[in-house]
Amino acid sequence: MLCRSCHTIRNISSGKRDGCGGFEINYKVTIGHGTLIGKETGKVLQFETRSKSCSVCDYHAEGPIPVHQCTRNWDGSSNAMEPDMAMSMLHKMKDSGHPVQIIHGDNDSTTYSSLKLEFPEIRKKDDKNHIKKGISKKLYTLATKWKELKSQSSVIPYLVRCFxxxxAKANTSDDVHEGLSQIVPHIFGEHKLCSDDWCLFSRDSSNFR
Structure with missing residues (x-):
């Protein structure tokens, strides 16, 4: 149960399924947080929070507000929270003598575009988990038009797994091109281009399915 002074937390709605294997984005959230994690160490290097509300201030809106540690530090749009937090964290890293050269993130280009304005040398790599979610979401969207993708519940997960x-086995851009070019023939039973490190046809063709 929430105490009366924390009642504004109820204004933050949780995400819900969007029907495409992911979650709908709530663009009206009042609180956002960002974390910068080192790729090699896995440790948190920086973190930021943005909040449009303060439960104490809101509770005492009609009376004198007591001295407290106010959490309200943002009056912009919810969409702008992430770029602002990313910018702040990268500036802190630069000021500490450890500038960030590469960021790994989701497929949203808004934050990256903002960072490029002040950090023109920075590069971005997509996180594998977000790539997987992105391709899965695209396939579920296509399934509304192409019913074959929904003919069996395993079709889309199988395509995503092949992708x-x-x-996973690529080290260069040429490897990525080669791997992706094997997927469609493989799905339709043509295994001449398949490599045996992920396709089992060459090892045991009689039991392959």
């Missing part, structure tokens, strides 16, 4: 196999 991720191609990325």
């Amino acid at each position: 991720m196999y191609a990325l």
Whole structure:
């Protein structure tokens, strides 16, 4: 149960399924948080929070507000929270003598575009988990038009799995191109281009299915 002074937390709605294997984005959230994690160490290097509300201030809106540690530090749009937090964290890293050269993130280009304005040398790599979610969401969207993708519940997960196999075994852009070019023939039973490190046809063709 929430105490009366924390009643504004109820204004933050949780995400819900969007029907495409992901979650709908709530663009009216009042609180956002961002974390910068080192790729090699896995440790948190920086973190930021943005909040449009303060439960104490809101509770005492009609009376004198007591001295407290106010959490309200943002009056912009919810969409702008992430770029602002990313910018702040990268500036802190630069000021500490450890500038960030590459960021790994989701497929949203808004934050990256903002960072490029002040950090023109920075590069972005897509996180594999977000790539997987992105391709899955696209396939579920296509399934509304192409019913074959919904003919069996395993079709889309299988396509996504093949896609991720191609990325997992790739070390160069040429490897990615080669791996992706094997997927469609493989799905339709043509295995001449398949490599035996992910396709089992060459090992045991009689039991392959």
